[in-house]
Amino acid sequence: MDKAKIQNIRKDYSKKELSLDRTAAEPVEQFRTWFQEALDGDVDEPNAMTLSTATKDGIPSSRVVLLKGIDSGFVFYTNYKSRKGSQLLENPHASLNFFWPQLERQVRVEGVVEKVSAEESDEYFNSRPFKSRIGAHASPQSQKIEKREIIQNIATELLKRFVSHVPRPEHWGGYRLAPNYIEFWQGRPSRLHDRICYELVNNRWDKYRIAP
Numbered sequence: 001m002d003k004a005k006i007q008n009i010r011k012d013y014s015k016k017e018l019s020l021d022r023t024a025a026e027p028v029e030q031f032r033t034w035f036q037e038a039l040d041g042d043v044d045e046p047n048a049m050t051l052s053t054a055t056k057d058g059i060p061s062s063r064v065v066l067l068k069g070i071d072s073g074f075v076f077y078t079n080y081k082s083r084k085g086s087q088l089l090e091n092p093h094a095s096l097n098f099f100w101p102q103l104e105r106q107v108r109v110e111g112v113v114e115k116v117s118a119e120e121s122d123e124y125f126n127s128r129p130f131k132s133r134i135g136a137h138a139s140p141q142s143q144k145i146e147k148r149e150i151i152q153n154i155a156t157e158l159l160k161r162f163v164s165h166v167p168r169p170e171h172w173g174g175y176r177l178a179p180n181y182i183e184f185w186q187g188r189p190s191r192l193h194d195r196i197c198y199e200l201v202n203n204r205w206d207k208y209r210i211a212p
Contacts, residue, residue, distance in 0.1 A: 015104050018186035018194035020209050027182040027198035027205060031107060032070060034100075034184065043100045050097040051076065053087040061087065067098075068124060073176040074109060075116060077124055079141035081171045086142075088113050094177055104187035111179040121173035133166035134158050188212070 024030040038046035047067040054060045061083065069075030074096055079085060088094065096109040115121075125133060138155040145151065158166075180200040187193055193212040198205045 012189055014187075014189050016186055017188065018184060018196055020196055020207065023184065023196050023207065025205070025207070027179065027184075027207075028070065028072070030184060030198075031182065034103075034105060034107065035070070038100045038103060038105075041100075041103055043102050046098075046100060048098075049074075049076075050099075051084060052095045052097070053084050054091050054093070055087055056090040058091075067096075068174070069176075071176075073111065073178040075120075075174055075176050077121070077172070077174045079136070079139070079172050080115075081143075082141040084142075088175065096177060106185040108181075108183040108185070109177065109179050110181040111177045113175045113177045116174035116176050118173070122168050124174060125168040125172065130166065131155075133168075134162065136172045137162075137166070137169050183210075 024033065035046060045066070048064050049067055050062050051065045052060055052062040063084065065076045065078065065084075067074055068077055080089075092113045094111070094113045096107075098105075098107040098109075100106070125136070128136075134155055137158050138151050140151075179198075182198045184196045185193060186195075191212060195210045195212055196207065197210055198207050200206075
């Protein structure tokens with residue numbers, strides 16, 4: 001693709017504004033409001049978020065995962081032996097990024113990740129579709145494999161083994177990112193975007209505006 005064509009990709013944002021006075025005192029409450037508006041606004045996969053992790057040496061990697069719960073933090077599930085699982089074991093600091101282009105909004109979340117309880121992981125795992133539960137057993141996530149047929153064959157054998165109930169494998173479960181910084185970004189005209197930040201200071205949330 002021509003370099004000039006990439007440089008000329010632009011969109012002027014003008015749908016809404018974001019006021020410091022009209023945002024919630026607590027960031028998770030503000031996130032819930034925006035998330036509901038994303039649901040009501042028919043945003044494609046509003047719970048899709050970019051999860052960024054890093055090794056103990058600070059080498060980052062990112063991928064899209066799905067938000068599966070909002071409480072004191074942001075909950076997602078994965079294979080504990082995956083690349084992100086290995087990195088979180090070394091370095092529990094991580095960040096999330098939600099982008100809802102239909103609403104011209106972005107939310108950035110930074111914090112520390114811990115595993116959820118086994119009971120929470122069991123509850124969510126048992127709510128998943130049957131073949132998704134099979135897939136959690138069949139896939140050695142992030143590991144090298146020679147060909148796709150290897151995991152397809154494993155899945156076929158597991159379908160014979162687990163006729164109805166599929167137990168959660170020990171290497172699969174949930175994480176909760178407890179936030180210490182959240183930024184809400186609302187696109188505005190002329191790139192003068194609204195950015196409202198919440199920062200956890202001495203166990204209290206400090207809310208402020210930053211320049212675009």
